[in-house]
Amino acid sequence: MTSRTPADVPAADDRPLGSARTDAERAVESVLTGIEQWRGRTLHYAPVTGGLQNSNWRITVSGNDRRYFLKIPGAGSEAFVDRGLAHEVALRAGALDIGPEVVLFDPVSGVEVVEFLEGYRACTNGDLKRDDIPRAIVAMHRTLHGSxxxxxxxxxxxxxxxxxxxAAGLGLRLPADWPVIRGEYxxxxxxxxxxGLDLVPCHNDPMPGNFLYREGHPMRLVDFEFASDNDRAYELAILITEMFYDEQRTLEMVEEYYGHTDFATVSRIRVCGALADVKWGLWGCINSRLNSSWDFDYHKYGAWKLMRARTVMSDPRWGLWLATL
Incomplete structure (x- = not known):
């Protein structure tokens, strides 16, 4: 990939190693000084926005023909993430040409370095309302699922x-209607x-920022921390749920992935979408106790997700969807 300036020339807002002012900058400098292959090089770094758990940075290394993306795991994330598995899936995605090349991984700390995809940007919610980008995402998922x-x-x-x-171990206070949600779950x-579950390797995390876009180039998939063998319907369901797709767009997405639509398949997508909200609702509530390093209201996020799951479970079709599985 090319950029307008040489890849080893820092941007105006990059900070040189040794000039840290904040705890976050001191943390990234501590990581950078420990990377053996960059010893003796002039290093610059700049934060990359996005993400709810990790600290992300763009790294410029003197004498190198490309820049790098550095991810430092956030506090408490070890409760949710199998770093070794995430690394394995990242390597696979790079080999399948749907993800960036992995350059370095520390299995102890979970620190990961991958190529910085020049010219790419993280997708927004608006991007995923377009016709082309959701179809490209489905194509990447299909590639991963078939691997x-x-x-x-x-x-x-x-x-x-x-x-x-x-949640029980932490003594969390969940919403008052949690027993109803738990029963329907x-x-x-x-x-x-x-x-019977239809297991395939899944990404499991359709946050828009995990899909990278560059006009005229193939899309790329990043952040494999929640990847696992999972039911293929869940992968599509969580994307549909996160993007608030209406009935028509849902049917279009099912057709795009499966090549057909029928009531049983759509029912499975609907049920898996509700379970996605239960999963991420609990995740948010748990993170409100475990992660205080980010200015993000995890509890509000989690409570809202659980409320939406309850809404879907109250749909008059819910019982029919379950019976159709």
């Missing part, structure tokens, strides 16, 4: 069950298990 199982099964059911245990879990 063979990872050997680490963590379905949406496993995720919710894990979060239930974590158990009914959905039983129906999905009875139907």
């Amino acid at each position: 063979g199982l990872l050997g680490v099964r963590k379905t949406m059911l496993d995720m919710v069950d894990e979060h239930c245990v974590q 158990e009914a959905a879990k039983a129906a999905l298990l009875a139907s």
